[in-house]
Amino acid sequence: MTIRQKTAGKAAIALSFIAFISLGMPDGLLGVAWPGIRDTFSLPLDALGLLLLFSTAGYMASSFFSGFLVRRYGIGGLLGLSCSLTAAALMIYFLSPLWYLLLPAVFLGGVGAGAIDAGINTYVEKHYSERMMQWLHASFGVGVTLGPLVMTAGIALTGQWRPGYLIVSLAQFALAIVFFTSLHSWQKDEPADQAREHREKDAAIGETLRQLRALLSMLMFFIYTGVELGLGLWSYSLLTISRGVRPEIAGLVTGSYWAMFTVGRILAGWYTRKMSVRTILYSSIGLALAGTVLVALNPGIWLTIAGIGIIGFAIAPVFPSLISDTGNRVGIRHVSNTIGMQISAAGFGAAVVPSLAGVLARIYGLEVIPLYMMAALALLFLSILISRGHKA
Incomplete structure (x- = not known):
């Protein structure tokens, strides 16, 4: 070179x-x-x-x-x-x-x-x-x-x-x-011969759609991306409208959610080499659930802020870990199809999950949002358990 x-x-x-x-x-x-x-x-x-x-x-x-x-x-x-x-x-x-x-x-x-x-x-x-x-x-x-x-x-x-x-x-x-x-x-794109040879054995899209693990993978990305974006979108409204936090402080808290998310992603480059994907996923979602409990209980402004930061840090490695674990979940023949399906589901979840949070907040009040996110994270945890326990 x-x-x-x-x-x-x-x-x-x-x-x-x-x-x-x-x-x-x-x-x-x-x-x-x-x-x-x-x-x-x-x-x-x-x-x-x-x-x-x-x-x-x-x-x-x-x-x-x-x-x-x-x-x-x-x-x-x-x-x-x-x-x-x-x-x-x-x-x-x-x-x-x-x-x-x-x-x-x-x-x-x-x-x-x-x-x-x-x-x-x-x-x-x-x-x-x-x-x-x-x-x-x-x-x-x-x-x-x-x-x-x-x-x-x-x-x-x-x-x-x-x-x-x-x-x-x-x-x-x-x-x-x-x-x-x-x-x-920008470098010019070159043919990826090995990748092309590998993909010749890929399953048809219809066959992949019949795999429960592929459908569960779509559900995981739908939920995860919706929770990630939903917490970032609704934290400010929850703090200012429902809990009376000053706008400038609430804005900093929202920024801290994404800052902790960024720190989590940066650190993931090191500790993902020493931990299994299963351990990362279970511990990340478990810690995020603990953070949502803090936010839902509202024990005080500083503990609530800590809870929001914990959630951001905890969920950071989930998306790349789920991507890298696709082959283990669905089998190598279904990887190409499943990744495309996962990304589509993620985009859909980014719209639907926060939107539904808004509907629930209008009906029941903004305090329902942390409970809703807690339920979504629990469903994500359950879908991962089922996926790993079901034979493709």
Whole structure:
């Protein structure tokens, strides 16, 4: 490998990390901004679900066609286009006088996010090590940690939620320019002969759908991603509306949830080498359940904050651990089909689980949310137990 190739490779992985930071920042904005958006447009509490559904539709559409898009535009060009779309969507948030204009905006943002997510994951998986993949997902946590902090600062300084979207929109536009001007940094895709030979023995999609473990895998990702995003979205509303916590403190707590999530992902790069996947999954979910008990009992603000941080730290390694354990659950012939099904289920869960939390909160009050998340985590634990006990 030449010096130029090595330099380009380092630049590409740095750009990949930056791309995932940019992917996380918009996700972190909404949870803090939502009470203000509700007040501005006089919306019911569960209207958040409509935004999540539109976002998920855009995300799933672009991620499904990401292979074609990468071949058509290259990974650098795709990142530039995706960041441009996300920046435009956030600018609509800043400017929109009407609630219904936010729906196409959030769809547009979902399209940009889905292309970034699928494109970068594919690129890093092909060209870099598993540890680098762990760092990549930790960088998403950096972005989703910064999002609430930016929004909280904007609200504290101006009393409005819109400036936070303006700041991140301008940052996304700047990143788009960086990606467009660094197209030479990305390695060209090469045929993966070994992977192709391996996939020749893959099962048909219909056969995979008849496997209970494959269906349970979809359920796991549906629940997990919904819980991860749901806690990040609803913690701010729970603390400010239901428990009277000052907005600036609640914003910091929401940021700390994602910060602990990021720390958990970073540390996972080391301790996953010394622990089995089963041990990681059971201990992570068990610790997350303990955190939700603390939040539900509400023994005091500081213990509640500790509970939220514990949940973020605990669940961090669950997603990559479930991905890496796919072959053990379903068998090698079903891996390719199952991974695609899992990612689709994750996107669907990210919309449905937090949306249902909003419906329940409107009916029973916001204090139902930690109980709901506790039940979801228990169901996730049970589905893993059943999956490991059932013969494919």
